[in-house]
Amino acid sequence: MKIVLCGYMGSGKSSVGKLLASELGLEFIELDQEIEKIEKRYISEIFSEKSEIYFRKKESEVLKNVLKEEKSMVISLGGGTPCYANNLEILQQNEEVTLIYLKVSVEKLTDRLFSEKATRPLIAEISSEEKLEEFIRKHLFERQFYYMQSDLILDTTTMKLTEIVAILKEKLM
Ligand SMILES: Nc1ncnc2c1ncn2[C@@H]1O[C@H](COP(=O)(O)OP(=O)(O)OP(=O)(O)O)[C@@H](O)[C@H]1O
Numbered sequence: 001m002k003i004v005l006c007g008y009m010g011s012g013k014s015s016v017g018k019l020l021a022s023e024l025g026l027e028f029i030e031l032d033q034e035i036e037k038i039e040k041r042y043i044s045e046i047f048s049e050k051s052e053i054y055f056r057k058k059e060s061e062v063l064k065n066v067l068k069e070e071k072s073m074v075i076s077l078g079g080g081t082p083c084y085a086n087n088l089e090i091l092q093q094n095e096e097v098t099l100i101y102l103k104v105s106v107e108k109l110t111d112r113l114f115s116e117k118a119t120r121p122l123i124a125e126i127s128s129e130e131k132l133e134e135f136i137r138k139h140l141f142e143r144q145f146y147y148m149q150s151d152l153i154l155d156t157t158t159m160k161l162t163e164i165v166a167i168l169k170e171k172l173m
């Protein structure tokens, strides 16, 4: 079993993934961290010193390698993972994978991301909260097409972490 979490930046993939894995006694893998380990530098450095295209190629490569591992795990994808290359198809065709979309409103995402944007290269340079909200609204509109093809869609906008994990456990078991 591979429980794979997707969603926009700040949607809670890392927080939910870590807690869900620990409650299910499964290994937890963060795709972004795997890429950083292999590349020996932060994602923001990969973007600035190489390029986004280089990052997307690595992301796709690392995803395929992680999915080859013969054990059950919880995997948190990067915010853009299902939207590039043939990543979504690879996930959908893998019978072991349950893909879950953690849906969060634009307002909530803006709220969370404005204080945490420095580590996220796609939004790091956006100067005001209004501009960030406008960016997220457009970006999420484009990306939702991919996210919405998940096996399970959970609107977590008003949910606490423990509530999200409890619902996911119930749906998955
Ligand atoms: N359900 C929740 N309720 C309140 N705060 C939350 C919830 N889920 C996540 N957060 C907070 O929102 C922020 C972003 O969460 P997290 O880092 O888990 O998102 P992410 O999807 O992994 O983001 P990224 O794609 O950028 O890695 C963190 O500060 C986290 O503590």
Ligand SMILES: O=C(O)C1=C[C@@H](O)[C@@H](O)[C@H](O)C1
Residues within 6 Å of the ligand: 008, 009, 032, 043, 077, 078, 079, 080, 081, 120, 121, 122
């Ligand atoms: O939404 C995105 O495209 C990204 C999200 C992060 O998780 C990282 O994968 C990277 O910063 C790109």
Ligand SMILES: [Mg+2]
Residues within 6 Å of the ligand: 013, 014, 015, 076
């Ligand atoms: Mg994360």
